[in-house]
Amino acid sequence: MSMSNKSFFSPIQYVVIITVFCLLPFISMCSKKEPIKLGFVGGLSGRVADLGISGRNGAILAVEHWNNAGGVNGRPVTLVVMDDEQNQEVAEKAVNELINQNVVAIIGHMTSAMSTRTVPIVNNNKIVMMSPTTTTTHLSAKDDYFFRVCSTTDKYAAKMARYLRNTIGLKNVSVIYDLGNKSYTENWISKFREEFEGLGGHISHQTTFTSGPDVLFHNVVEDALVPDIEGIVISANALDSAMINQQVLKQKGKKMYVGTSEWAATEKLINLGGIAVEGVIVSQFFNRDNPSVEYLSFKEEYIKQFGTEPGFASVAGYDAANIILTSLSKQQKGQDLKDTILDISLFHVLQGNLSIDRLGDAERETHLSIVQDGKFVMIY
DSSP: OOGGGOOSSOHHHHHHHHHHHHHHHHHHHHHSOOOEEEEEEEOOSSTTHHHHHHHHHHHHHHHHHHHHTTOBTTBOEEEEEEEOTTOHHHHHHHHHHHHHTTOSEEEOOSSHHHHHHHHHHHHHHTOEEEESSOOOGGGSSOOSSEEESSOOHHHHHHHHHHIIIIIIOOOEEEEEEEGGGHHHHHHHHHHHHHHHHHTTOEEEEEEEEOOSTTOOHHHHHHHHOOTTOOEEEEESOHHHHHHHHHHHHHHHSSOOEEEEOGGGOSHHHHHHHGGGGTTOEEEESOOTTOOOHHHHHHHHHHHHHHSSOOOHHHHHHHHHHHHHHHHHHHOOTTOOHHHHHHHHOEEEETTEEEEEOTTSOEEOOOEEEEEETTEEEEOO
16 A cells, blocks of 8 residues: 555544644633732822822732732732822722722722722622721721721821820920821821820810812911920821921921821922921831841832832732732632631731731731931831
8 A cells, every 4th residue: 555545543533633723722712811800099199199109019019929929829910000099089980990890809098088988889899908008997897898907097196195295205286187188187186186185295286288289388387386385296198298397397497396197107208308307206017127038128129120219108008919919819719808818817918917807907016217317217
């Protein structure tokens, strides 16, 4: 028999080969696992953009680390980013858009006012929202889909009050706070007042403003500088706090004790405040001098990628993303992500451990820092 007439495959083998070739495109499609969509929403423009951008950058690094390690159970992660513009109506639209894009969870918001507005939306849709920096107690002790990676305002405000009253010995202070984020600032000032006056201190005057480009901080500070005060306590963003401190130095003609809430504890406070913020005491949960290898590696990578040192919001954004992605990697079939997070409860984060209670509230160490030579230096 000649070679031209010889058959190499039987009819059945031909059928198998043709079938395999036909199925190859479908096999290839199945081998490429669908990406996991993770949402991020925060203020990326306007006066509080430093907070939102830092939180987003931290989340970006966390997602990159997971993808470089193979993703979550073999699936790559895509971060879908939205700007809430520190505007409640925009925040609602952003959260609804993320839900419509079928994100598994949302990292955000970066301020209490925005979180308070959109928590009902995530609750109705049973989507986990993990906030890096929302601290208002108005969202505490609720069995809902809102989680956070920072302690609540009462911890920071009380620590500031104790330090100013017991350690420094101040008796009379004025307070200044921003009504633009009053679910946070009013809450913070209320807790500060409760602790400070409980220790025998007195708040001599209270001044408010609503953050915006038209605020006359000369008038705000002039109103706060009543006779006999020994210090000023501010609950506002970094930009406004820096401008208030400049006016305090200008009008007072000398340094005086100033304490700020953790909202102001970004590098923008120092960059914009300059000499006027030297000596300012700041409450926060972030230790910039943390010596751990893990944090130093994160810091080096953050600087390399974003050209600036990470702040507290960067670390919080990184932690929030990691908690969600860790929980997704351990989620059992049919289990709600919310229940997975609550079951794990104790998470290793960038600067230690963080516990989340049965109602989604976090407990982590808080600190006070002072601005010295253009840097935040932890005092305790």
